Amino acid sequence: MLRLEGVDLSLGAFRLALDAEVPAGGRVAVLGASGSGKSTLLSLLAGFHAPDRGRISWKGEDLTDVPPAARPMSILFQDGNLxxxxxxxxxxxxxxxxxxxxxxxxRARVEATLARVGLGGMAGRRPADLSGGQQGRVALARILLRDRPVALLDEPFAALDPALRTEMLALLEALWRERGMTFVMATHDLRDAERLCDRVWLLEAGRVILDRPVAGLRDDAPEALRDWF
Known part of the structure; x- marks a missing residue:
């Protein structure tokens, strides 16, 4: 279980205040308008920000003061961070x-992982020599290789065309099925949430104002989510 207990973080005029949890193997999509706190939440989980108050834990282990490299998490950014x-x-x-x-x-492990994401034979290329979809696969290969139980996904498909978006979602879904990873994905696209996740959080001004299953969302959409369809 990934838990945020009484977490409070102030960054200038912005404040993130959360009590939330994600079960091991759960897949949460974090929706919200720009400035609602989605990326700040992921940075907090990854350890790039420290809360002013509260506790972050994974399976009962306190991560609040654990540095980013020692946390059981990998993060996939929109630009791949290559x-x-x-x-x-x-x-x-x-x-x-x-x-x-x-x-x-x-080195053999790295090359096997590249082959796993369809980049066999491209080990010597540089990011500028790759398409956007291939760059995304490189970033995903790094997550596969790190083999951490929690993946933080910061709008990783926002710059991709529909075909590449579908391809990357399929790769992440396969990763979840193979390894039972826990996903927390910030997104502006409810379709991505429906494809990959089993739960939705809606953030507004640094707070979760809605937390509900993805299943049946279109049949019984809360008022707060109707503008997202």
Whole structure:
């Protein structure tokens, strides 16, 4: 269980205040207008922000003061967070070793993971040589290689065309089925939530104003969600 208990974070005039939880293996879509706190929430979970008050825990372990690299989480950003001067194999290898001193076995793991996401034979290319969809696959390969139980997805499909969006959603769905990962995905698109997630949180001004299952959402949409269809 991923828990946020009495979490309170102020960033200038903005305040995030949450009591929420995600079961292990759960998939939560976080909806909300720009400025509602979606990315701030993911940054808080990842450890890039520390709460002023409250506690963040995973399976009973307090993560509140744990640094980002030591948390059981990986994060997938909209732009993939790839380093343009590094090759594909190096960008993915960062998931194993920040110093990139990969052993032969580690290099083989990286190349096998690239093959898993359809990038076999592209290890030596740089991000500028790849399409947007291929860059997204590189970032996803890094998450696969890190093998952390929680994936934080910060609007990872916003810049993709519909075909690539469907492809990436299918890859993430397969990842969940294979590994039972927990997903927390910030998105502006309710269709992404319906495809990948089993629960929806609606954020407004840093607070969850709605928390409900995705199932049956279109048949019985709360007033707060009707503008999202």
């Amino acid at each position: 380093f343009p001067h590094l090759t594909v194999v190096q960008n993915v290898g960062l998931g194993l070793r920040p110093d990139l001193r990969l052993s032969r076995e580690e």
